[in-house]
Amino acid sequence: MEKISYFFIDDVIWVFRDIARKQPKSIFDNGFMKMLKKAHDDNGLTVQLNVFYRTDFFYGNDEFTLSEMPDTYRDEFQANKSWLRMAFHAKQEFPDYPYINATYQDVKDNYETIMGEVERFAGPGCFSDAVVTHWGPISKEGCRALIDCGVRLLSPSVGERWEFTGDESVLPYGHAARLKHNRQPETMLYKRPTKDKRIVSSICGYNHISTEEFEACLGKNCSVKDKELNIRYKKLGGGPTINLNSLEDIESKLNDFFAEGREYIGVGTHEQYYYEDYFVYQPDTAEKIYHMSKLLNEAGYRFVTADELK
16 A cells, blocks of 8 residues: 655745745745755655735735746746645635635636636646635535636535524634625534634535545545535545644654554645744744654655645
């Protein structure tokens, strides 16, 4: 049995802003990209950057969009596309749950805008057909749009779900407003399995699978087929989320997975935690990513791009 691992980073936009504005000789002169390449060179890491189109005004009005990313690094992106890929995530960081009740056209427009910019500055073959939408849930019409845009794998939410009764207090951060705005029939509630206890009570959309379906693929390179829409659902993570775990916790959790003999381990994180000016900056982000890649490599796992995910 071959053992494989998949690594993705959500909420990616600041690294492109840095590259566009500082114009380094190489993309790998940028600290964030340099960190990833070292893990690739030493441990075989592959990475999928799940991309925003623009920065959010939550952090100030100095807006940057992917349209400002120069195409002068196109040859370098092409030379490294065997391990460095990009994919759709959302237009921007806020609001939360941007696609929970989205229309077909909104999702299609956002997807095509991001894909078009990435292919302009990075060239063909750098954009992945596996998607983790921002916050996860997406409407049925949004799923249709992703399929028509060429998406093959979509990360789902998992578990029992139930109807929203109208009690807004069960959801944090004003998320009830997101649930109610343009609400679709498939928009419901579920319990999110996460270390972040603030968001355990969460919203789910159409891309949701049962616990039984999830467990049938747990630790395996397989997915669940939506027979109506002909898309496949795969929990692309499932391993330790880097920004939610300490260095020690990452090692402990991976060791547990190794002991179980898992064929597939997915690992994710978020871009912001690498940056010093982020309000919950984690100074050991680079160390945690490198350590994760080293542990998986030494345990015999081969890092793959989404092309090899089933």
